[in-house]
Amino acid sequence: MQQIPFRKRLLRKRIHNARSMNKKKYFDFVIVGQGLAGxxxxxxxxxxxxxxxxxxxNFNISNSYLAQGGIASAISPDDSIKQHYKDTIAVGKNLCNKKAVKILVAEGKNIVREIISLGMKFDRNNTELDISLEGGHSKRRVLHSNGSSTGKELVRFFRSLITKNENITLFGNxxxxxILVRNRDAHGALFYNYKTQKDFRLLTYRTIIATGGLAGIYHKSTNPLSTSGDGIIAAYNAGAEIENIEFIQFHPTALNKKSCPPFLLSEALRGDGALLVDNNGKRIFSNTELTELSPRDELSKAIYQYISAGKNRNVFLSLSQIEKSVIRRKFSYLLNELKKYGIDIITSGIPVAPAAHYTVGGIKTGLFGETNITGLYAIGxxxxxxxxGANRxxxxxxxxxxxFAKRCVKHSRSSSFTTPIKPEPESSLTIEDKNEKIFHKVRNQIAKILWEDVGIIRNAASLIRAKEKLSKLREKYSIPGNEYYLLQIQNLIQLALLLTNGALARKESRGCHIRSDYPNQNKKFERNSSQINKHTRLLKIRRER
Ligand SMILES: Cc1cc2nc3c(=O)[nH]c(=O)nc-3n(C[C@H](O)[C@H](O)[C@H](O)COP(=O)(O)OP(=O)(O)OC[C@H]3O[C@@H](n4cnc5c(N)ncnc54)[C@H](O)[C@@H]3O)c2cc1C
Structure with missing residues (x-):
């Protein structure tokens, strides 16, 4: 095994000591999350x-596993990384970090080639890659796998690369x-195992948070319930800086049928000709500047406003313009899934409405996933x-x-520490079954508050209302101790407050943050928002990106 080239011999000795101190619990890397990033x-x-x-x-419950449309890469001969860069910047509404976008599009193209050479199979038309068009892209640029099962196939592919790898130990459930922090250095993390009902610590000099976003805490969401921002709030509690958390992307076309989950209807459908129509099958936005492939924020807002404008106003996705053979070949996953909800997508329109979909902000990182805490990284x-920027x-x-998974590993190899690995002693978690019911009740309350008051269209009145409700919940559940469910409740409330505070402070509409009381973009707010936990008393380091 190749050794990590640490700069100081002293540090090597410290690591060795930690290893031999508790062989099972020390790892060179602790990676939290088994989605694509992890x-x-x-x-x-x-x-x-x-x-x-x-x-x-389980590995099959994550946003990654659900991803349908595909992965963007300027791989086709009539495309360029410059054009991909331009499209990304345009949708981000002047808030993207240009260096980061350059890295994304250029290194992204290489990494897509790399995984193809490692055996990842993307769909092809005969020998050529079958590349799709999606909203906001000026070129066909989206590679997909097994029709609309790209996420599942990517997860399977990376799992196949890591299974039987002796260097990797999996900790499920x-x-x-x-996150264990001492003197601004992260030293690993504390976990709770559902099966053994015990907590345990993993020590490391490189803690990588790949726990996904938080959109699953909204009442209507395309994400699984488990996408609940745990890593973001754990990082916040540890003193990490949280950035642009008010930007939640709502997907315009999620299934809108009573007692069915808001299942995502991929943009790729519209890329192949699906239309947005009303109850009578008439195109809804034909007299406006919008098209079926307008950016998500614009379409979500328009569909939401259309549906809310009166009774019995519905929006359907009609696939009548797409050849049946194409639907069967490219969208077989959707065809089968929607049959379960009684919808035949070939013969009838699919009722759609927006749902919370993607967390644009999160744990602030530099260009290698590094945070303001040494040894703590965040990716995905x-x-x-x-x-x-302001939209994805x-x-x-x-x-x-x-x-960023690749870059993060590269950077973390050379990170240096100021303190030996020796986290503060942690008191053990307790668990009281009676609190489980309370947890689910509060979670539902928060989901509704966010959906109604911190949703697709916000304003000062709705945000202040949300803040008041959340503050009351915080007061009620500020019970000291280390009980599993109560800590989760406190974390969820804190997360919802971060979102609400971020949205209140941004007095403008930009990207996917839409305020009815400030409908325009405002130059004054052309900067990233930042929130940091005062109680951790860590010095705030401004990091050049
Ligand atoms: C329906 C849907 C369709 C999408 N389609 C596309 C698409 O076509 N193209 C595209 O680019 N993007 C798409 N996205 C977005 C994309 O899938 C995600 O942004 C991306 O996969 C996130 O990957 P991740 O590894 O960061 O997080 P995730 O895939 O969400 O994985 C998070 C992991 O962290 C674990 N975890 C979470 N909390 C904890 C905790 N407290 N302790 C331990 N483990 C924890 C979870 O169990 C999971 O393993 C889609 C998203 C959805 C929901």
Missing amino acids: LAAAYYASEQGTVALVSKE SFLFR EAASAGVH LASNSLLECLV
């Missing part, structure tokens, strides 16, 4: 040292509770690396997972 990071990190790959859910949807260009997030 899996890719584990693959690259395993070439450098030992890896603990931890996850609270394990919930990240706390949990991170705010600056590539999306469709299919850029799977690409971000791969690019």
Whole structure:
């Protein structure tokens, strides 16, 4: 095994001591999350040292697994990374970090080629890659796999690369509770294992948070319930800076049928000719500047306003313009899934409405996933690396997972520490079953508050209302102690407050943050928002990106 080239011999000695102190619990990398970002990071990190790959859910429950449309990469001959860069910047509405976007599109193209050469199969038309068009892209640029099962296939592919890898130890059913920090250095994390009902610590000099976003805490969301911002709030509690958290992307076309989940209807459908129509099959936006491929924020707002403007106003996605053979070949997954809800997408329109979909902001990082805490990294949807600005260009997030997973491992190899690995003693968690019911009740309350008052269209009145309700909940559940469900309740309330405070402070409409009381973009707010936990008393470091 290749050794990590640490600069100081002293440091090497400290690591050795930590290892021999508790052999089972020390790893060169602790990676939390088994979505695409975590899996890719584990693959690259395993070439450098030992890896603990931890996850609270099975590998098939994550946003990555659900991703349908594909992964963006300027791979076709009539496209260029310059054009991909331009499209990303345009959708990000002047808030993207230009350096980060350059890295995303350029390194992204290489990494897509790399995984193809490693055996990842993307769909082809005969021998040529079958490249799709999606909203906000000026070129056909989206590679897909097994029709609309791209996320599933990417997850399977990376799992196949890491299974049987002796350097990787998997910790399933394990919930990240706390990041262990001492003197501004992260030393691993505290977890709770649902099965053994015990907590345990994993020590490391490189803690990588790949726990995904938070959009699953909204009442209507395309994300699984488990996408609940755990890593973001754990990082916040540890003193990490949280950036642009008010930018939640709502997807315009989620299934809108009573007692059915808001299942995502991929943009790729509209890229192939699906139309947005009313009850009578008439195109809804034909007399406006909007098209079916307008950016997500614009379409979500328009569809939401159309539906809310009166009774019995519905929006349908009609696939009548797409050849049946194309639907069967490219969208077989959707065809089968929607049959379960009694909808035949070939013969009838699909009722759609917007739903919370993607967390644009998150844990603030530099260009290598590094945070303001030494040894703490964030990648994938949990991170705010600056590539999306005020809104995300469709299919850029799977690409971000791969690019920043690789960069993060590269950087963390050379990070240096000021203190030996010796986290503060942690008191053990307790668990009281009676609190489980309370947790679910509060979670539902928060989901509704966010959906109604911090939703697609916000304003000062709705945000202040949300803040008041959340503050009352906080008061009620500020019970000291280390009880599992109560800590989760407190974290969820804190997360919802971060979102609400961010949205209140941004007195403008930009990208996917839409305020009815400030309908225009305002130059004064052309900067990233930042929130940091005062109680951790860490010095705030401004990091040049
Ligand atoms: C329906 C849908 C369709 C999408 N389609 C596309 C698409 O076509 N193209 C595209 O680019 N993007 C798409 N996206 C977005 C994209 O899938 C995600 O942004 C990306 O996959 C996020 O990957 P991730 O690895 O950061 O997080 P995730 O894939 O969400 O993985 C998070 C991991 O962290 C674990 N975890 C969470 N909390 C804890 C905790 N407390 N303790 C331990 N483990 C924890 C979870 O169990 C999971 O393993 C889609 C998203 C959805 C929901």
